[in-house]
Amino acid sequence: MLDKFKAAAMAGTPSHFGMFIDGAWLPEAKADRVEVENPATGEVVATVPGGSADHAQAALDAASKAQPGWAATPAPERGRLVGLLADAVRDNRELLAHVVVAEQGKPLNQATGEIGATEVFLRYAAESARRIEGDIMPSDAASEEIWIRRVPYGVVVGLTAWNYPAALTARKLGPALVAGNSFVLKAHEFTPLSGLAIAALAEKVGIPAGVFNVVTGTGRSVGQALVESPDSDLVTMTGSTRAGREIYASGAARIKPIRLELGGKAPFIVMEDADIDRAVESAITARYTNCGQICTCNERMYLHRAIAEEFIQKFIARSKALVVGDPLSNPDIGPKISGPEVDKIVDIVARSTEAGAEVLLEGGRLTEGAYARGNWYAPTVLLAKDNAVPAMREEIFGPVVPIVIVDDFEEALALANDSEFGLSAYVYTGNLKRLMRLTEGLNFGEIYFNRTNGELVQGFHSGWGQSGIGGEDGRYGLDGYFQKKTMYVNWS
Structure with missing residues (x-):
């Protein structure tokens, strides 16, 4: 057999x-x-x-x-x-x-x-x-x-x-x-x-x-x-x-x-005192592993205004460098599971840009050359003003990530909780008081504090809300x- x-x-x-x-x-x-x-x-x-x-x-x-x-x-x-x-x-x-x-x-x-x-x-x-x-x-x-x-x-x-x-x-x-x-x-x-x-x-x-x-x-x-x-x-x-x-x-x-x-809609919060390079690498892994097809993926980012420009520049540079290709050649990103799943991503991005989101990195659907067969989508980064655009609210499940810039930790916390989903969340900060605030105020079943995704078998993987x-x-x-x-x- x-x-x-x-x-x-x-x-x-x-x-x-x-x-x-x-x-x-x-x-x-x-x-x-x-x-x-x-x-x-x-x-x-x-x-x-x-x-x-x-x-x-x-x-x-x-x-x-x-x-x-x-x-x-x-x-x-x-x-x-x-x-x-x-x-x-x-x-x-x-x-x-x-x-x-x-x-x-x-x-x-x-x-x-x-x-x-x-x-x-x-x-x-x-x-x-x-x-x-x-x-x-x-x-x-x-x-x-x-x-x-x-x-x-x-x-x-x-x-x-x-x-x-x-x-x-x-x-x-x-x-x-x-x-x-x-x-x-x-x-x-x-x-x-x-x-x-x-x-x-x-x-x-x-x-x-x-x-x-x-x-x-x-x-x-x-x-x-x-x-x-x-x-x-x-x-x-x-x-x-x-x-x-x-x-x-x-x-x-x-x-x-x-x-x-x-499903999940994991927020990825980066505060002004975070290790930026470490946070960028974590955000890359948490968004693009398995072509973004993980329920705990980094689905929306909230960046403190003081570090937003540096973070975005580094994140986009790393996103551009990722290789999309044949799974057997060990690229960074393989195909999406199906054509309709790619269609869903295309639709979310289109509706989000119509609602005012700015495209910072336009990867999009790939259909030519080596991508003429199969289901391909390249890394795409959006900048939104608030949580209202579809990309900030709907589970994308693909290599697209929207960003909102925030002024302080409490704003980030409030926006992160403004979702029907409650599976996973990420927070990068060096402030222990904020960690303790998160244990009480962040409404998710699983929180990654200063680390990327990947739950462990001895932990407990559970979702709240929807x-x-x-x-x-x-x-x-x-x-x-x-x-x-x-x-x-x-x-x-």
């Missing part, structure tokens, strides 16, 4: 994959195939089934059947198997990185980094298996104690986004399995190959049939069926805020627990895959 993924990653004739349900690869039906395109070339590298509600239910049935036995497996054994999966990801890093490049388009070195993160997510979950704890507390009654146990939900449905197809799968799969849940993955239709490749590795290391299943197709067919079914017990999704609202509504009829990691509910990573993230069962134990 791994040879098929290698063939898909190397392009040429498209490879055809089936779904992975109950430990078996479904036959590769000829009808209703979804084409997986290479964003850099537009070539079809693979096809997967355009699944149906029946496929979704088959995966849930398999997961429901397998879950009790998996939950009864001692937690350290569950952790051992997840650790073996982490080993397999490490041992197949090069193959998996090329799969990510083929279906998602990020530069190869960044794809290799994603596979490294995939291993770490699984490894951390595996190591947590011996740290699943409950509580015993005294009762008001004699000869009685209160026991609180952490127990699995049952069947977890994971819906992943296209920007980090391997890492997002592992981020949800690892803790869900270690907690004793079975798992059904519906990978995004743009990038289904990474999830299927991880399933092939899970099969190889001996994770029992039905414990991990992968279905393919669109969100409105397969995804909706998974969310609405009475046989899914918890839904965890990473994706757009629009999709999150639809999933939240779909699960409401059954009062289903829903965990959502959604950026989601719940969270991932660390002990707080693991805890979200458990229900709590309270027992009043009386022995009088």
Whole structure:
């Protein structure tokens, strides 16, 4: 099976994959195939089934059947198997990185980094298996104690986004399995190959049939069926805020627990006492990594007037120097995921300039020469007077960044909070008092203080407002895959 993924990653004739349900690869039906395109070339590298509600239910049935036995497996054994999966990801890093490049388009070195993160997510979950704890507390009654146990939900449905197809799968799969849940993955239709490749590795290391299943197709067919079914017990999704609202509504009829990691509009605040060169490099990384397709990306900058001119000059010079090109050549910026995603960026920039934003660096859509095929957009920098222009309010998810100049820290704080999103924020200042002010006044779930983006596995990645509910990573993230069962134990 791994040879098929290698063939898909190397392009040429498209490879055809089936779904992975109950430990078996479904036959590769000829009808209703979804084409997986290479964003850099537009070539079809693979096809997967355009699944149906029946496929979704088959995966849930398999997961429901397998879950009790998996939950009864001692937690350290569950952790051992997840650790073996982490080993397999490490041992197949090069193959998996090329799969990510083929279906998602990020530069190869960044794809290799994603596979490294995939291993770490699984490894951390595996190591947590011996740290699943409950509580015993005294009762008001004699000869009685209160026991609180952490127990699995049952069947977890994971819906992943296209920007980090391997890492997002592992981020949800690892803790869900270690907690004793079975798992059904519906990978995004743009990038289904990474999830299927991880399933092939899970099969190889001996994770029992039905414990991990992968279905393919669109969100409105397969995804909706998974969310609405009475046989899914918890839904965890990473994706757009629009999709999150639809999933939240779909699960409401059954009062289903829903965990959502959604869009972001991260402010990047630079004060007059900041290390400017360090802040510029951080801003470059936080805006342009993965072609700006990260929910924690630097989406809008607020620069103190005293340093704005210097910062802008240096930032534009660095932006101009970035190379946009073939992902396999390790450029700074690869392609956007799809043509419609480029269209969205073009529209946001056009509406922003019509609303008064000034173009400081016009990169724009690339369509000639080496860029005649694929989905390309070069770094673009805008200067706005306030938060009103679309580029300051809407998630761009691409290599465009708007700037607003501010007069003081409180203005920057107020403008940063003037958003429906609340995922991540960046602040560069040498003032410790401002740091403490931020802990109280900046309404975001994750704040990077004098550093660039890149959350760590032992932290907690969570959004506020329209950026989601719940969270991932660390002990707080693991805890979200458990229900709590309270027992009043009386022995009088």
